[in-house]
Amino acid sequence: MEHFRVIVRVALDTPLNQLFDYRWKHLDPLPQPGQLALVPFGKREIIGLIVAVLDHSELPDEKLKDALDVRAGLPPLREEWMALCRFAAEYYQRPLGEVAIPALPKNLRTAKTTSLERALKKIELLEPSTPGADVVRPTLNDAQHSAVDAISEARGFLPFLLHGVTGSGKTEVYLHAAESLLSRHGAQAQILMLVPEINLTPQLEGQVRSRFPEAAVATLHSGLAEGERLRHWLAAHAGRAAIVLGTRLAVMASMPHLKLIIVDEEHDPSYKQQEGLRYSARDLAVWRAHQLQIPVVLGSATPSLETWHAAQAGRYRKIELLERASRNAELPLVKLVDTGREKAIGGFTPALIAALRTRLERKEQSLLYLNRRGYAPVIACDACGWVSHCRRCTAFMVLHKPERRLRCHHCGLEHFIPKSCPTCGNVDVQPMGRGTQRIEEQLQDLFPEARLARIDADSTRRKGSAQTAFDSVHRGEVDILIGTQMVAKGHDFRNLTLVGVLNPDNALFSHDYRAGERLFAQLLQVSGRAGRSGERRGEVLIQTRYPQHPLYAALIAHDYRRYADSLIAERQQASLPPFMHQALLRAEAPQLETALAFLGMAAKAVSVDSIAGIVVNDPIPMTMTRVANTERAQMLIESVSRPALQFFLKAWLPGVRNIKTRARWSLEVDPLEI
Numbered sequence: 001m002e003h004f005r006v007i008v009r010v011a012l013d014t015p016l017n018q019l020f021d022y023r024w025k026h027l028d029p030l031p032q033p034g035q036l037a038l039v040p041f042g043k044r045e046i047i048g049l050i051v052a053v054l055d056h057s058e059l060p061d062e063k064l065k066d067a068l069d070v071r072a073g074l075p076p077l078r079e080e081w082m083a084l085c086r087f088a089a090e091y092y093q094r095p096l097g098e099v100a101i102p103a104l105p106k107n108l109r110t111a112k113t114t115s116l117e118r119a120l121k122k123i124e125l126l127e128p129s130t131p132g133a134d135v136v137r138p139t140l141n142d143a144q145h146s147a148v149d150a151i152s153e154a155r156g157f158l159p160f161l162l163h164g165v166t167g168s169g170k171t172e173v174y175l176h177a178a179e180s181l182l183s184r185h186g187a188q189a190q191i192l193m194l195v196p197e198i199n200l201t202p203q204l205e206g207q208v209r210s211r212f213p214e215a216a217v218a219t220l221h222s223g224l225a226e227g228e229r230l231r232h233w234l235a236a237h238a239g240r241a242a243i244v245l246g247t248r249l250a251v252m253a254s255m256p257h258l259k260l261i262i263v264d265e266e267h268d269p270s271y272k273q274q275e276g277l278r279y280s281a282r283d284l285a286v287w288r289a290h291q292l293q294i295p296v297v298l299g300s301a302t303p304s305l306e307t308w309h310a311a312q313a314g315r316y317r318k319i320e321l322l323e324r325a326s327r328n329a330e331l332p333l334v335k336l337v338d339t340g341r342e343k344a345i346g347g348f349t350p351a352l353i354a355a356l357r358t359r360l361e362r363k364e365q366s367l368l369y370l371n372r373r374g375y376a377p378v379i380a381c382d383a384c385g386w387v388s389h390c391r392r393c394t395a396f397m398v399l400h401k402p403e404r405r406l407r408c409h410h411c412g413l414e415h416f417i418p419k420s421c422p423t424c425g426n427v428d429v430q431p432m433g434r435g436t437q438r439i440e441e442q443l444q445d446l447f448p449e450a451r452l453a454r455i456d457a458d459s460t461r462r463k464g465s466a467q468t469a470f471d472s473v474h475r476g477e478v479d480i481l482i483g484t485q486m487v488a489k490g491h492d493f494r495n496l497t498l499v500g501v502l503n504p505d506n507a508l509f510s511h512d513y514r515a516g517e518r519l520f521a522q523l524l525q526v527s528g529r530a531g532r533s534g535e536r537r538g539e540v541l542i543q544t545r546y547p548q549h550p551l552y553a554a555l556i557a558h559d560y561r562r563y564a565d566s567l568i569a570e571r572q573q574a575s576l577p578p579f580m581h582q583a584l585l586r587a588e589a590p591q592l593e594t595a596l597a598f599l600g601m602a603a604k605a606v607s608v609d610s611i612a613g614i615v616v617n618d619p620i621p622m623t624m625t626r627v628a629n630t631e632r633a634q635m636l637i638e639s640v641s642r643p644a645l646q647f648f649l650k651a652w653l654p655g656v657r658n659i660k661t662r663a664r665w666s667l668e669v670d671p672l673e674i
């Protein structure tokens with residue numbers, strides 16, 4: 001008798017671009033698509049996502065193995081979520097399993113069934129608490145009001161660009177729109193709120209938590225312990241969490257009642273994953289909203305050019321908040337200090353020193369922004385010209401004085417600071433240029449009485465130390481804060497009235513065509529930290545050798561629009577994104593020739609009938625060719641048509657995968673840096 005069979009077809013986290021069939025012995029209950037199955041794979045047992053349940057397999061019977069377990073305790077992942085994974089897999093040219101499985105919390109992929117059931121019980125037990133009674137709810141101003149109305153009245157798919165100057169109260173708009181949606185839909189609504197880096201914006205998490213019942217807020221980011229991550233993920237998956245607040249990985253959260261997506265600081269590069277599946281959480285957010293026919297809000301004071309262009313072209317609806325929300329809080333006065341005329345001593349011009357002194361006298365806070373950590377970017381010998389190269393990278397070893405080390409920021413190599421020049425023996429080896437540590441040292445000499453704090457990746461290595469440092473700034477225990485881009489984002493410092501920007505010029509002449517856009521965003525953001533309370537107007541001093549540069553002119557005028565429009569025109573002229581769609585094939589190997597040879601073969605794997613409208617550029621070494629003794633090269637593929645590029649990649653990659661090479665390679669769609 002032919003007996004009934006159950007085959008589960010699963011996606012597994014492997015580089016193999018295929019699905020895998022297994023036998024399932026039991027009939028009752030039948031497994032369902034969206035459930036997780038434990039299956040044997042090689043010598044291991046791993047978790048797969050069931051994408052189909054079939055009654056036969058194309059594989060011969062003797063090749064089929066048995067699935068070991070189906071995680072029946074977990075409500076199946078829904079078709080909507082699977083569709084998101086399928087789209088991401090296709091768009092970024094990855095196997096489905098490599099997208100779907102890593103999007104699940106680790107404990108779901110590894111833990112025993114019992115701990116899953118325990119975690120599921122825990123969410124059932126969560127009792128919604130009431131929000132704090134003393135929560136301050138500012139009355140919305142007119143601009144905020146109409147923004148909230150527009151968002152809450154939206155039906156179906158509607159992408160918004162919420163363009164609001166720094167301090168214009170975008171957060172209030174998000175919170176009110178969320179409240180309005182939740183009250184409209186009741187228990188049947190969930191809202192996804194994405195932020196670039198949760199650890200740098202703890203204020204936002206606090207605000208969200210105090211506005212919404214504690215149990216209704218789930219957070220998802222890489223800083224959570226695995227157990228916590230599972231609990232929060234399950235709360236979202238079970239529809240219990242009304243608000244999911246998270247970093248880019250949260251865009252893949254399973255949320256059965258998703259009704260609104262908010263992407264705060266949508267221009268932020270950290271929305272782009274830089275390894276593995278190199279996805280853009282912002283772009284996936286827009287796709288997901290479209291698929292679900294719900295609104296999505298992209299908020300920023302300095303939107304990405306992609307988003308700005310879409311808004312200008314009418315594809316996104318633009319909402320503007322042109323003024324600061326706090327009463328009387330004007331935008332800061334931005335001034336350029338021409339270092340060609342006013343000589344800087346030890347990095348500080350007299351104008352900046354005077355401005356700092358005034359703040360100290362008035363007991364107001366200042367912020368010094370320098371996007372370079374360490375003491376000095378390089379040390380050098382005057383006598384013979386020796387400089388501290390990293391022997392493993394095309395980069396310098398950076399001097400870290402407090403740690404008494406030279407450190408390579410690219411490969412992590414460290415060694416002692418040489419007492420004399422390694423080539424000529426000269427004892428006078430000097431630091432060149434300055435980073436945050438040196439600025440801190442010089443400030444202490446200039447203002448011995450001032451209380452300083454430095455916030456950068458080095459000073460905040462220990463978990464929680466960034467938070468502690470920010471807290472002490474907020475409590476007023478710091479007079480001058482020195483920091484890298486870590487301090488530029490989101491913080492609402494109430495007593496900070498001066499921002500000094502040191503040495504931002506490098507980015508003006510970068511080979512990276514996005515450097516200008518990024519610098520403008522960073523400077524506007526960091527300027528936006530000044531004068532937020534409205535008691536005194538903030539002042540921003542930018543020390544530059546190029547005071548005539550249009551970027552600075554736009555900054556003084558707080559004119560994002562003018563600068564963005566000029567960049568857009570440049571990009572159109574130069575056929576760069578958003579007028580061009582790109583994919584980057586990267587290869588790395590111990591020898592540069594290996595990497596370049598692979599790219600050369602890949603270029604030949606192009607089939608003629610898929611190439612219409614596609615430009616395959618020559619393979620070239622990357623600007624920073626060597627990192628950690630690995631040589632790196634790349635080849636850029638371009639098209640003015642996104643569908644043509646997608647069509648090409650799909651036809652091309654199977655051939656690339658077949659190339660025999662010792663190079664490691666990866667493909668990135670929509671690369672941020674080329």
Ligand code: ADP
Binds near residue numbers: 141326
């Ligand atoms: P953004 O994110 O746009 O830079 P925030 O949301 O941080 O701005 O708001 C800036 C400040 O303005 C915050 O201190 C916030 O509490 C305050 N604020 C927001 N809306 C209002 C309002 N309608 N009236 C008064 N203050 C407000």
Ligand code: ZN
Binds near residue numbers: 381421422425
């Ligand atoms: Zn020397």
Ligand code: ZN
Binds near residue numbers: 393395408409411
């Ligand atoms: Zn190195």
